[in-house]
Amino acid sequence: MKNRLVTLIRIVRTGSVNFTRNLSLAAAAMAVMGVTLSIILFSIVAGSAFNNSITQLTNKLNVSVYLNSSVTAPQLSLFLKNLRAQPNVKKATYHSKAQDLAQAESQNAGNKTLLQGLSETSGVIPAKIVVDPLNANKIQSIKNFLDLPVNRALEDPQTPTSYSGAEKSAIDKIAHATNVIREAGVVAVIVFAIISMLIIFNTIRMAIFNRRDEISIMRLLGASTWFIRGPFVVESVIYGVISALASVFFIDILFAGSANGLQASSLGLLDIGYANQFFKSHLWILLLLQLMIGILIGAVSSVIATRRYLKFKSK
Amino acid sequence: MILLDRVTKTYNRDMGPALDRISLNVEPKEFVIVVGQSGAGKTTLLRLLTREERQTSGKIIVGGVDYDKLADKDIPLLRRKIGVVFQDFKLLPNRNVFENIAFALEIVGMGKHEIYRTVPKVLEIVNLTGKEKSMPMELSGGERQRVAIARAVVRQPKILIADEPTGNLDPKHAWDVIKVLEKINRFGTTVLLTTHNKEIVDKLKRRVVTIQDGKIIRDRANAAYKI
């Protein structure tokens, strides 16, 4: 048991020493792996920023139904009751004329002319019901309910029901972008992961070739398979660790840099401010994830490379 | 200790066998010299014993281990019990004398303290005390070969195999190396040595096995060099 620990320590030490000796060859492997891990990290952070934008916009999305002035109290409460019974309705709130007026007044306090205008037209502003949907994508079901003739009769013919159309189209755009980034991200990650593995594979092959004399001596002296293989695996795990650290560092600069440098809270559809904040608050878990992926890529490719190029079968 | 029964090794079917039905029995603590012309099959014989090559037919039993029953994963364990020395030394160029010898012990998982206790003892046996820090490049051929011998015997193997260990050395250094091999043999290690050096064979007066075209043509005790 003690022997095994000593051997493990020696394997790790040999791998680290070989890593420093092999640096020029390792640079290419680490560069490609760094790009791979950066793409993965960017996709995660951007994906979360998009999801956040969708949630925020979705929360704002609602339906306003303007009521006919002849609607009676029992009609109103029945209408509200039916509306609230709809499966996609999260909340339905009645806003009387007076409430709306008070709200408009408080929001525009100080704007004398507007207040003046409001009080003059107060007779025209109809009472309304604001409906918050559970699922913004299924607003059609609410529309269908409101379009039923029984309900239509209660609605103000002058002021059509509003469906927050502008926000809906923004949501659709972001949802589309999310899908695109998800698909492109998956493809890019797969392609780059394969390229990294091939390059590590080749790097280890070169390292095995460079150390073939040493390896043959180790064999003749009775070194176990893992005593020979281990250092190569350790070496590529180090590539993984360094690439993971580099990717986190790079993405940090990218988001923090564009958040500060561009003086903008968003870049196209991407909410940079949120992305930056998400990255900062999840730094440790993201770092851990990157390390795990980097180590996995390094270990798998070197295990395959050593199995292939260090022949352990006797003739 | 070493038992070969009608062992044949054929590298290439188009050519004849490198070893042809060789039978040999070496007792523990024996000192056996294998001679023969170039291409006779001496190295092939030793490579079968270290399992660098596998016999085509016949039986090999070394130290009680039947090579037919040896799994690939047990080859390292076998090699730890056999010391090997080569004509070209096979030292690690970027490690010093101490580290080269220690390497054989690191491989078997020996702890640092024990390594520091063991290496000086073996350096003394090969008369290299004081050269611990030298790099192989800084040593003479004879000294390098004695480092290689030290590395081969530091794990106290029952068998030491030396394939032309004096092939690259001048007579004086060659004899230094041979004296070390004799010393190790006196300590109880079975030694199997191949050489082309007539003077050494004649001086040693040991058992000499002569191989020609893959066959043992002579096997004499206290013999002189004759091929």
Ligand SMILES: Nc1ncnc2c1ncn2[C@@H]1O[C@H](COP(=O)(O)OP(=O)(O)OP(=O)(O)O)[C@@H](O)[C@H]1O
């Ligand atoms: N790896 C190999 N593949 C094919 N043939 C080989 C191989 N190794 C040796 N041979 C052949 O086997 C025969 C015996 O070679 P071996 O090296 O055993 O001779 P040797 O007695 O050690 O010669 P030397 O005194 O020159 O070292 C030779 O004909 C050689 O060409």
Ligand SMILES: [Mg+2]
């Ligand atoms: Mg030979």
